[in-house]
Amino acid sequence: MKKVSVIGAGSWGTALAILLCDNGHDVTIWSIDQKEIDMLKHTRENKPKLPGIKIHEAIKITPDMEEAVQGKDFIIMAVPSKFVRSTAKRMKALVMKEQIIVNVAKGLEDETLLTLVEVIEDEMPHNDVVVLSGPSHAEEVAKKLPTTCVAGSKDLDIAQQVQDLFMNTYFRVYTSSDVVGIEMGGALKNVIALAAGISDGIGFGDNTKAALMTRGITEISRLGVAMGAKEHTFNGLSGIGDLIVTCTSMHSRNRRAGILIGQGHTLNEALEEVQMVVEGVFTAKAALDLAHKHHVEMPIIRKVNDVLFEGKNTKKAVEELMIRDKKIEYV
Numbered sequence: 001m002k003k004v005s006v007i008g009a010g011s012w013g014t015a016l017a018i019l020l021c022d023n024g025h026d027v028t029i030w031s032i033d034q035k036e037i038d039m040l041k042h043t044r045e046n047k048p049k050l051p052g053i054k055i056h057e058a059i060k061i062t063p064d065m066e067e068a069v070q071g072k073d074f075i076i077m078a079v080p081s082k083f084v085r086s087t088a089k090r091m092k093a094l095v096m097k098e099q100i101i102v103n104v105a106k107g108l109e110d111e112t113l114l115t116l117v118e119v120i121e122d123e124m125p126h127n128d129v130v131v132l133s134g135p136s137h138a139e140e141v142a143k144k145l146p147t148t149c150v151a152g153s154k155d156l157d158i159a160q161q162v163q164d165l166f167m168n169t170y171f172r173v174y175t176s177s178d179v180v181g182i183e184m185g186g187a188l189k190n191v192i193a194l195a196a197g198i199s200d201g202i203g204f205g206d207n208t209k210a211a212l213m214t215r216g217i218t219e220i221s222r223l224g225v226a227m228g229a230k231e232h233t234f235n236g237l238s239g240i241g242d243l244i245v246t247c248t249s250m251h252s253r254n255r256r257a258g259i260l261i262g263q264g265h266t267l268n269e270a271l272e273e274v275q276m277v278v279e280g281v282f283t284a285k286a287a288l289d290l291a292h293k294h295h296v297e298m299p300i301i302r303k304v305n306d307v308l309f310e311g312k313n314t315k316k317a318v319e320e321l322m323i324r325d326k327k328i329e330y331v
């Protein structure tokens with residue numbers, strides 16, 4: 001039995017805490033929000049985010065970061081990307097170097113263009129930081145539906161420890177040493193899922209979505225490889241696997257926001273309706289800045305930026321993608 005804390009009580013943090021408790025570990029959940037803490041403690045349910053899913057009585061729930069961090073073997077960071085640095089700053093004076101940190105958020109830091117593992121390493125340079133990512137909607141993991149993910153660390157022994165921590169009959173975990181590849185796949189698929197949702201919202205068909213997904217993974221892979229990732233990682237769970245689930249599932253917050261935008265709602269209206277974090281909106285601009293930095297072409301991600309932030313007409317954006325310069329499929 002390991003001592004584990006899950007930092008962040010959103011849908012993903014809650015589902016993972018339940019899974020880790022199922023695995024027999026001693027689990028604590030931390031949230032910044034006292035109202036959320038009270039609701040979780042009193043109802044043993046995260047009603048707004050995972051309705052109908054019971055949170056085991058054995059799971060401790062706390063707003064106290066010291067209680068959450070001290071004495072834990074593993075600390076799972078499950079806060080949205082924009083709070084990863086501020087949360088790491090709260091943790092840094094409390095962590096010991098033997099504690100393994102696992103990032104499960106998917107995004108990029110927009111000011112620095114760092115990946116989230118890099119942000120955490122920047123704040124806690126003495127700790128091993130592992131990424132856990134893959135096609136894994138919280139709603140399905142919480143129902144114990146078979147799911148697969150990959151744990152990434154440059155040190156495969158550390159990745160294996162995270163594999164052992166999470167793995168069970170409904171959650172299979174692979175390992176990989178391609179941390180940047182895993183992180184870039186997980187962050188950028190959210191932007192493509194917004195595009196897939198927009199396409200669905202406009203009323204375009206399966207052909208259009210397949211095109212966005214296939215050309216989308218090409219863009220993601222191009223940027224990832226330019227940043228040092230291995231190309232094959234984008235054919236794996238954290239690449240095409242996560243892209244497929246996010247672009248096709250009604251659980252996806254990114255796809256749902258995209259559908260609303262495609263139907264003519266504003267970005268703010270879409271975010272208001274979805275309620276939970278829509279990471280692709282924050283990642284879109286950072287992805288474009290990284291594309292400039294690495295001299296990589298990302299036409300779909302550029303158009304998503306135009307639609308989200310420049311008020312570009314969604315149908316016009318797709319039309320412009322269709323009549324771009326003629327190309328050989330793979331160069």
Ligand SMILES: NC(=O)C1=CN([C@@H]2O[C@H](COP(=O)(O)OP(=O)(O)OC[C@H]3O[C@@H](n4cnc5c(N)ncnc54)[C@H](OP(=O)(O)O)[C@@H]3O)[C@@H](O)[C@H]2O)C=CC1
Binds near residue numbers: 078137
């Ligand atoms: N949901 C999923 O299926 C999956 C999500 N992920 C990733 O996990 C990350 C978290 O997503 P998810 O759980 O869906 O998010 P949610 O929107 O469900 O929850 C976000 C959580 O962050 C809390 N929060 C708000 N402000 C702060 C702050 N300043 N500091 C720390 N925490 C804060 C929220 O509290 P409050 O509710 O009070 O606002 C809430 O508990 C994202 O990066 C997402 O991409 C990865 C795989 C699957």
Ligand SMILES: O=C(CO)COP(=O)(O)O
Binds near residue numbers: 136138190193245255
């Ligand atoms: O990353 C996810 C599934 O693997 C969750 O995607 P959404 O944030 O779009 O719901």
